[in-house]
Amino acid sequence: MSQEKHHIMSYTTHLIVLGVLLILTAVSVAVTSLELGALSTLVAMLIAGVKAAIVLVWFMHLKFDNKLYTIFTVFVLVLFLLVLYVTFFDYSYR
Amino acid sequence: MSETTSSKHVSFLQYKGKYKGILGWILSTDHKRVGLLYLYTMLVFFSLAAILGLLMKLQLIAPGYTIMGPQTYNAMFTVHGIIMIFIIVVPGLPAVFGNFFLPIMIGAKDVAFPRLNLASWWIYVIGILVVLTSQFVGGWPDTGWTFYAPYSFQTPANVLPALFGAFILGFSSILTGINFVVTVHRMRAPGMSWFKMPLFPWTLYATAWVQILATPVIGITLLLTVMERVLGVGVFDPALGGDPILYQHLFWIYSHPAVYIMILPGMGAISEILPVFSQKRIYGYKAIVLSSLAIAFVGYFVWGHHMFTSGMSGRALYAFSFLTFIVAIPSAIKVFNWVSTMYKGSLNLQTPFYWATSFIFVFMIGGLTGLVLGSLATNVHVHDTHFVVAHFHFIVFGGTGFSFMAALHYWFPKMFGRMYDANWANTGWAVFFSGFLTLYLPMFYLGIQGMPRRYYDYLPEFHGGNIISSLGAILMIAGAMIIIVNLVRSSRHGQKTSDKNPWGGRTLEWETDTPPTLENWDEIPNVTEEPYEYK
Amino acid sequence: MEKNSEPTHVHRDDEGDKMGMWLFIFTELLLFGMLFLMYAVYRYRNPEAFYLGGKELDVFIGTLNTVILLISSATVAMSISAIQKGRKKQALLFLGTTLTLALVFLVNKYLEWGAKIEYGFYPGGEALLELGHGTILFFGLYYVMSGIHALHIIIGMALFIYVFQQIRKEKVHQTDYVWLENTGLYWHLVDLIWIFLFPLFYLIH
Structure with a gap:
């Protein structure tokens, strides 16, 4: 490589x-x-x-790096925030 | 391959490395040997856990005490679950066939990190040993494989090694995931663009992401349970203000995506097998790729459907139920693709094809009963009954297990350079398949009638269904024994073959030697065609 | 090449190695992410207790440790620049600074924890158990999260010592420094986690 x-x-x-x-x-x-x-x-x-x-x-x-890492990072953060959001479907309305 | 060939083409089974004998295997970084190491380890522990399953079914053949009491029964379903989930089906196809065939199918010489790959296997073995110590020190765990709080830190049984072992096994899974993602990104052969990649590598790629992003969740959850038990931190303990339902959230935030870790590579293997045995292009290649990615993504947000009766808020129930129905769509797309692939194909009725088609059959039953469980009203009725047990065995065993057997029979000649006895293989499949249906179908009925899961005893009115189910278990184990004996025997004494392409496949693994040489290729292939271009 | 033995050539792919490190960082992010999720849930349910618990923590030590970690993050990044320019001595100097700062961070942490444990403010400790559920949860999470974070600091320090040796022995140098780069990435992860831990525990208002 x-x-x-x-x-x-x-x-x-x-x-x-x-x-x-x-x-x-x-x-x-x-x-x-x-x-x-x-x-x-x-x-x-x-x-x-x-x-x-x-x-x-x-x-x-x-x-400066390959844009791929930025895409990965954003994806992971969005995933985490969505998990947090969905969890609070439970706790916000309990 | 035969001993007479030139040293240039020594198969991976025979070459002599730095170490001799068994050391040459357990210290080898060759992805094919690592794959087989996983296969053999799984074979041992699958047999163990299957025997535990059989003993449970024998206990249930009649009401009351038959061969074991309640505490033993609790320990059995716990250990059966832990072994089957964490040691067999989660590593499952990626660890065995992923390791063996991912590099070959994308035209690489090995995975991106061969030493890390071997380390994954060692971590896996260490995890298994730690899990097993729970049996010798202080009694088997009795929490079920889910380790629900608060019981998991209150039970006198020895859960610590099981928790810690599962934590270590998670590491192995993460490292394999990292390895596969980097391999797919960095090591595809020249010309193999993303949409020229075969479907099995595609599903491995999607799975690897789930392994990377979901496994740490179970890791921290198990670690916190250990801390809860040892230090009394209070994060899950209702007596100290913790919320046990939060434990369930965290557990299923991993364990639901884990279901997709189990099934996605199986779907990939089926998508490889059907075009070959239909000699026809896969129907809707891109739809299968995209639905795999969709399953992996949406699969993150449906975990709550394991907790419909736990006491979540009403809105959460609606949300999770809705998302559960959404995730069924990409799976259904795949079934449609598989059936359409066979339509008007020239079908070659061989053992892998039987396994693949029976996979579709049991997977559909498993999937549709999943919708029964995913809708709120019916879920309350059948939650924690035998209906659930039947459903997830149809998915996890019927889905992953059948696709594993399909893949094993499909790739067997390539892996061992020998052919299995087709008659015995077909007999084994027929016995196993009938046993499987006899074992699990009555459980749906028992569950709807109201027989709860995880009890060593039941009311007399459930007797009939349980007799049929237990007899099915015996039949299925007989089938499994035929299959295993046939394959183990054939791997040593079967008809030798060096035919590169016995089934007429079009993917790259059928262009290497049988069995492959150490680095798979003399020269890295140049890919110009899309996969599955049958003329 | 002798085909009859284990491969002797080493497949080198720095970009692949770095990608592997990023993927590992994502697993770490999700691991801490779940702790943050637990924090969010329990703070949502016990806002008062978390407020009072936060008052018990020393903002000065917290801020000091934040500053220390930020500087150490800068120095490790600068040591990468140094090695890219081929300046071995400077790289070692920056790396040594980072290592020292990490050690100072741990000493501060030790003093901070020690004072609390002395008063019985630890999981299962008598003083803590007398307080309400919310406070037990606050300190439970405080110890778990800063403890696991400190464990990562220790792992980071071990990596620094290893890479330091490798640079000294010229195994890591201007054209082959992916070890240093990946260790740096790992250290920034440790920094990232702290950037969120700090306001969530020390700056509750």
């Missing part, structure tokens, strides 16, 4: 990505002290989702 040409991410890019992740962490902690009520869990999950996406896209190289 041929060894495909790989994209090399520079150190600077890594550090920028890390900086964004740290800022998001700080935001997430700060938001907790605000009185957002039911929204606060949603906000926390949204921020976590964005952080996870950043890790997947840059640190795990989904941006």
